[in-house]
Amino acid sequence: MMRQTDAVKAVDGVSLQIASGETLGLVGESGCGKSTLGKAIVRLEDPTTGSIGFDGKDITRAGTSAMRPVRRELQMIFQDPVESLNARHSVRELLEEPFAIHRVGTPAERRKWVEELLERVGLPAASADRYPFEFSGGQRQRIGIARAIALKPKMIICDEPVSALDVSVQSQVLNLLMELQQEMGLSYLFIAHDLAVVKHISDRVAVMYLGKIVELASSDAIYQRPKHAYTKALLSAIPHPDPTRVVDRVLLEGDVPSPIDPPKGSAFGHRISHPRYEETIGKDLPLVEIEPGHWVAADPCCLDEADWKQAAKLV
Template identity: 80%
Template sequence: MTPILSVRDIKVHFPVTGGLLMRQVGSVRAVDGVSFDIAPGETLGLVGESGCGKSTLGKAIVRLNDVNNGSIHFDGRDITRLGRGAMRPVRGDLQMIFQDPVESLNARHSVREILEEPLIIHGHGSANERRKRVDELLERVGLQSAAADRYPFEFSGGQRQRIGIARAIALKPKLIVCDEPVSALDVSVQSQVLNLLLELQKDLGLSYLFIAHNLAVVKHISDRVAVMYLGKIVEMADADSIYQRPKHAYTKALLSAIPEPDPSLEKERILLEGDVPSPIDPPKGSAFGHRIKHPRYEETVGADLSLREIESGHWVAADPCCLEAEDWAKVSGALSLKAGAS
């Protein structure tokens, strides 16, 4: 099946300036070589700690951030460096739901104006047709059509996020980047919004890149999961494999932090030592190995730590600091075979 989205070796670096002349003295390597595909109708969950580059990657995919290197192919078209004019027809098929429903909705516009704006920009229908479409959108996300004449501040956080979702589906997109769409909501509302996203996906045939830091939330909605650490993906597999057979030490630590609903069950919590390295001056070798002061860190300096397929459909960074001995033997064996073939 041809992917709806294909990302290859994406890098997004932001300049750091200093001195009297404010010259560039370094770069923040927010995203540092990320590759993945999303199939039509699939949800890829992207997880990691705050500051690992998840949201920056999502904004780069919808071209809100410029890309320094790599390529983004959407629906068979290279959109990596399209200008604003060339991107406009693409945006109807490629939308985004933002994390904060308060900041992402214009407080001076009514809900009708917010939802009608993309329809006007893309020249969809007459005024009467657009009015009907706005009413349909509100009802589709669980709000009454009478809400169209109210303003965002008159709604709860969950209702505002429903308005944001209605705006995202207004142009009938093929792919939506969901940037932590439930993290700012009460726990009681999160499941309602997640179920709405699942319903819309089933009815409209949507694909999602679902960005979150909560693995429990990602498990509920994702077909596959990619784990990101310091600008790189360190593990990627179908959701069941990630939750039942995690390979990377960082993934295991994230999973151990998921609360256990049954208090009678004991769960070992993996407490991470050290601090997350700076993306301005990242380690020369394994970033996670450097953080936990792993004895094999020096072996990883200058080594190829890119993803390797350890099991069918299960990819993990080839990093001796982060894998059990048995898993490292599989990965290093695959590396040796590859080197011999070349």
């Protein structure tokens, strides 16, 4: 008999809503729980508590048969196309698979649809008879995108889809995703650790730290009026194209706390040894709407004095 000695809260108390046709960017350091959240939404990971609603339906505990129609409308693009594409299958087999699983179309129709999908993502139709290893990283990610849109979904979870690509290729893939969103009315949860990439594509941005959302606002508000100290540190790390410009870089001290043994108070306050950390021990640090549509954790360790005074009134 297995005995559980500890539990890790990879995602803790996260609540998000994504509107039709919207892109919500989700950013944070590696290991903060971004990908786990994305996988939980598409039910590749089962949440222990909480609920997942999609298009008016609760899919939190939906079984295989109940999830089958949902999977046509809720898809995922993975970070590493090398791992997500079966190297033993041709591109045609990979792209025909969604149609076959959901019993959509005749063999002749599927063949035609595969070629149309490839052309739509910027690859020649003749690519269908090649194998994934014959393509570059950017081309493989285009194949992954083609597979994700094959069944015309309503929402796609993009799990760091450009982080493994060259910068020049990143912009091409981002532009492709934005074009597809306009054409198909797609909603995206765009997961990344690079705020510069997220700025290019997102309507709103959620900042995640050690399994919790610490700030959530429109893209403009996050980049122009960040409130949380962690958000400010991430923004200061964005490279600037002008090498002569002096940037006031925020250097983070300490290490990210372990999710196995998280701090009993403000996780970020603990990391930077903030003098007000003791005040936060054992206290809930909820998100409060400090400005219309701009939510931030009510944390004295992470807000300017004026923002903290305002947030404290809203708790």
